Amino acid sequence: MARAEPVRYMFELAGVEYEDNRVSQDQWKEIKATTGLGQLPVLEVDGKQLPQSAAIYRYVGRVHGFYPSDACECAKVDVVTETVSEFNPDLGKIFIESDQAKKADLIKTLSAEKFPKRFSILEKLLVKTNEGKQWFVGDKISLADVQVFCILHDLIPVVIGLGPGGLDLKDHPHLAAFLDRFKSEEKISQWIKKRPVTSF
Numbered sequence: 001m002a003r004a005e006p007v008r009y010m011f012e013l014a015g016v017e018y019e020d021n022r023v024s025q026d027q028w029k030e031i032k033a034t035t036g037l038g039q040l041p042v043l044e045v046d047g048k049q050l051p052q053s054a055a056i057y058r059y060v061g062r063v064h065g066f067y068p069s070d071a072c073e074c075a076k077v078d079v080v081t082e083t084v085s086e087f088n089p090d091l092g093k094i095f096i097e098s099d100q101a102k103k104a105d106l107i108k109t110l111s112a113e114k115f116p117k118r119f120s121i122l123e124k125l126l127v128k129t130n131e132g133k134q135w136f137v138g139d140k141i142s143l144a145d146v147q148v149f150c151i152l153h154d155l156i157p158v159v160i161g162l163g164p165g166g167l168d169l170k171d172h173p174h175l176a177a178f179l180d181r182f183k184s185e186e187k188i189s190q191w192i193k194k195r196p197v198t199s200f
């Protein structure tokens with residue numbers, strides 16, 4: 001449910017057939033050298049490998065209609081992308097902390113201040129379009145929505161030990177309503193029900 005998940009959401013929404021290849025640590029040791037940058041995720045299309053999640057998101061977004069053609073609208077999507085990516089350093093710190101007491105402290109501190117501040121920024125971006133009653137950019141689901149859903153519904157709650165959908169967003173009602181709206185898209189709810197439960 002990490003960096004590859006936005007791609008799976010886009011494929012599911014667009015009805016694209018794809019091979020969802022999740023590798024174990026042992027398999028990773030064997031194939032790491034065969035991936036261009038030695039990192040995952042990698043998208044393989046017609047035998048060509050594309051690394052770097054942000055590049056993959058935009059590529060899939062462009063091909064399947066989740067990335068606008070208008071430069072101004074693209075920039076709005078990019079602003080959301082960058083805002084979402086600002087969670088990553090803190091999530092990384094929590095993820096790699098092996099001392100359970102320190103991990104719990106870190107989660108408590110970040111959940112009390114830094115995360116809610118970032119939720120407020122996302123909410124501010126959301127209400128700029130259609131008073132926050134629909135999607136982040138324009139009037140249809142874009143890469144921006146996919147990424148926000150992924151970080152708020154999947155990644156943050158999983159990393160802080162709550163499980164998907166476990167985040168308390170009562171102080172951010174527009175975001176909470178947005179998550180419900182996105183999740184009630186039939187293809188999304190179906191995917192969430194059927195997807196394999198793995199860390200990645």
Ligand SMILES: N[C@@H](CCC(=O)N[C@@H](CS)C(=O)NCC(=O)O)C(=O)O
Nearest residue numbers: 002003038039040041051052053054
């Ligand atoms: N900037 C890259 C970072 C990718 C990354 O750090 N991937 C991690 C997994 S989340 C990885 O491949 N780690 C294994 C390794 O470096 O051996 C992206 O967004 O795709």
